[in-house]
Amino acid sequence: MSRLIKIYDTTLRDGTQGEGVSFSMEDKVRLATRLDAFGIHYIEGGWPGSNPKDLRFFRRMQDVTLKHARLAAFSMTRRAGGPAATDPNMLALIESGAPVATIVGKAWDFHVTHALETTLAENLAMIADSIAWLRPRMEEVLFDAEHFFDGFRANPQYALETLKAAAAAGAHWLVLCDTNGGTLPHDVAAVVREVRRHVATPLGIHVHNDAECAVASSLAAVLEGVEQVQGTLNGFGERCGNANLVSIVPSLVLKLGLDCVPAANLGELRDLSRFVAELANRKPWASQPYVGDSAFAHKGGMHVSAVLKHPETYEHVRPEAVGNHRRVLVSELAGKSNILWKAREYGIDLDQSTPETRRILDRLKTLEDEGFLFEGAEASFELLMERALGRHRPFFALDAYRVIVEEQGADGEPVAEATVRVRVKGMLEHTAASGNGPVNALDHALRKGLEEFYPSLKELRLLDYKVRILDESKGTAAKTRVLITSGDGRETWGTVGVADNIIEASWQALVDSVEYKLRADERRGVAG
């Protein structure tokens, strides 16, 4: 049995410190569920004491059962001079209902005196009091020693004292943080080695990527005996980001042979990385190690024939091991087996050799060239398969739409109005509606035309609406991809639209969402 390394994900807290990264509450719940399924050990959900939005997330999570992971709530220590028992941060941790508390405290004397502006002794008391008060009230308590490496360089004795104070107060873990991200891996290793001579509590490592060494520093710490690695998916985080778990986890499992996330789950790694990029509305990093589009891309010629005969000649791991695939950069082959697998998932029976498979693959290839992406848009993918197979029975047909937005005067409120003409069950319905914006107006007008025929559409809710500009350098003339998540209280589904025109892209995704809802009702036997 090899050594177990626990993974502590802080995408939902530290990751959102990254410029432009933010998640809605529903995004956070979806991501926590995915992290749990992947086999992450700890999920840090936020800082309930600093932020009412984070507290609402923890309340919401009380209704969600995690199979594997433990949810952690983050906080500073109690404030200087006041008792832990009445400190709002401490109380918020209890209120969060999370089983794990992570308490961050200063480990660098200079920070204590010059940023916190208190005494070294009071800082030790703040650490000890907070942990001692939480210890009987939480299942597990972690101490994050902020700026530990800078602190150790400046005053090793004091830095160690902060760890000892936390350990004596009952902390289950001591996490050494390289908060400024500038410590190089050999220094991280040397400090961890020294720390282990002084404390027996299990250690964790939490580093930032300011010297482009965060992954290596995390691995170096593990090699020195650290048992927990903290980081974020795709390395999201403040400044240059946190240690990237998407690179660390496969290296721990596949290269160092350590027990961590189950090796079988690594096949989900690429999907997980894509999923969080999509939620954060970040374009995937093409050359991202292990999971990027280019990570196993080979250019033509001799090189390619070598790699096809003996993949190990030019590939450091099997791409399939991390859910990625080999690409040959001349003509790309869409993964037939992927399609078959997806089709099966949707209850569509395809035989590998049929012309139908070919037709779906061709259609898919065309759409992908146009910028379609079906990650997170499973409902559109299902409709695509049905359409390619000629099995699709449309519930309505568009005749025309028009949307007008106008504003009068500099301080006037803009007005949006849409008209829609659709054919439903042999009737021509012509409706008009206004809305908050052009897409909202179209949504209203379309429903007006359809609800009379399909009353179950009243249950349809658009839960999420995301816009991504493809090829952003074309400015306002660029292609637009719209991703809509919908729900009806029974299930939720995603649809996608792509067009030069954002209204048209939104319309496509909207229509797919309505089609999917009606199709799902039909399968469930709801009267239409």
Added chain:
Amino acid sequence: MSRLIKIYDTTLRDGTQGEGVSFSMEDKVRLATRLDAFGIHYIEGGWPGSNPKDLRFFRRMQDVTLKHARLAAFSMTRRAGGPAATDPNMLALIESGAPVATIVGKAWDFHVTHALETTLAENLAMIADSIAWLRPRMEEVLFDAEHFFDGFRANPQYALETLKAAAAAGAHWLVLCDTNGGTLPHDVAAVVREVRRHVATPLGIHVHNDAECAVASSLAAVLEGVEQVQGTLNGFGERCGNANLVSIVPSLVLKLGLDCVPAANLGELRDLSRFVAELANRKPWASQPYVGDSAFAHKGGMHVSAVLKHPETYEHVRPEAVGNHRRVLVSELAGKSNILWKAREYGIDLDQSTPETRRILDRLKTLEDEGFLFEGAEASFELLMERALGRHRPFFALDAYRVIVEEQGADGEPVAEATVRVRVKGMLEHTAASGNGPVNALDHALRKGLEEFYPSLKELRLLDYKVRILDESKGTAAKTRVLITSGDGRETWGTVGVADNIIEASWQALVDSVEYKLRADERRGVAG
């Protein structure tokens, strides 16, 4: 005097193996000149034997005087079975006129027998013959030991034999390559240590980033005594890229205190990184260590006041040391000190106690509650300050706009048309235009109305257009934030708009961009 580490840049060869990276010959000349001025020791220009374009580059470089760097030409060893003296690759090296030749040869027995398909002995002869033939004909000869680390793992004795063959034939340098990029830094260090026990020739290191450890592996090799580091600017390169010199060089100089590129030149690092991104037509990597826009970006009030008093509390190096600068992100957590800092940056003089500061803070708070975010929208922030101070003189005033999108039939193409009425210099301009989508149409109509009065607007380009839905759970009724990046060839700036209606949000960002351009022209004294 500290140890000298030489930098070998292969952006022009290995860097161009990156997906989508290519340089024109003139780009290559410009880049070589910049690398030389920066203090790089070796510039690998290409593989003259494989590629007539590369050979033309070397010919062109014969007219360029490098002050500091030496130009290197790359090649495989002579072919199996033939003599070096008539091998086209060898002859092309001589023809290149470059003073340095870099010869790559196989160091992994498996590659010799299974990819090269020759004998282990012949491979040694190919290495030795090529180097021995070149040695009297070039000023310097390097041996790149391909797949050295994988080879050493498989057959350490044979891998060492390839190095000894090169050394005996007179190679000035032996470069250990982690061609597949999967070796972790502690293994790189251990192998380098072992190699140094067997060979006395100076060593170089050349690694790829497939495990996100290329920078750390390069530094680990230096700490074990390697004297040359090979890599590319921004880490451009095949698959996950090469070791990133933009991170390695400052760590060698500022953190390890080694002699390398002159410390004073590091102030050019950010510009150099931007320059190559620009040439490669790649969007800069915002969170890039040392040089990215986010690398020294700080959020949050308390945090900001600490970093202003004592930068070392949250910065691992001085941003100016690498030509970067501190940024204060004006966001939800904005405190007074953020605003004052920003104002100073824009040359707006605010005294902390004036009612103007209060007015700006109040205005900012209101806008942020509405969902505005000024990260990346400095131009809108500057206009906001001017407006709050009553100093803003608008260049035009909106009277009305209207935009129509319509589509006829299910397969019809949607059509977008906009009309705009603006007052400019006492005139009422009423224009109409079409576009790819509603925002593009508005953009065209607005410019039509203004360009006659402000001809410099012809220079204005919208470089980037980003849409973010705020509170996505409200579906199509959610608030929209639009971020536009614009440029005019002299500078680039960001503007933001927020509204329920995506058209209105885009319109706000568009108007701010135009206002900013006209204001900047005025400051520069361009006739308007």
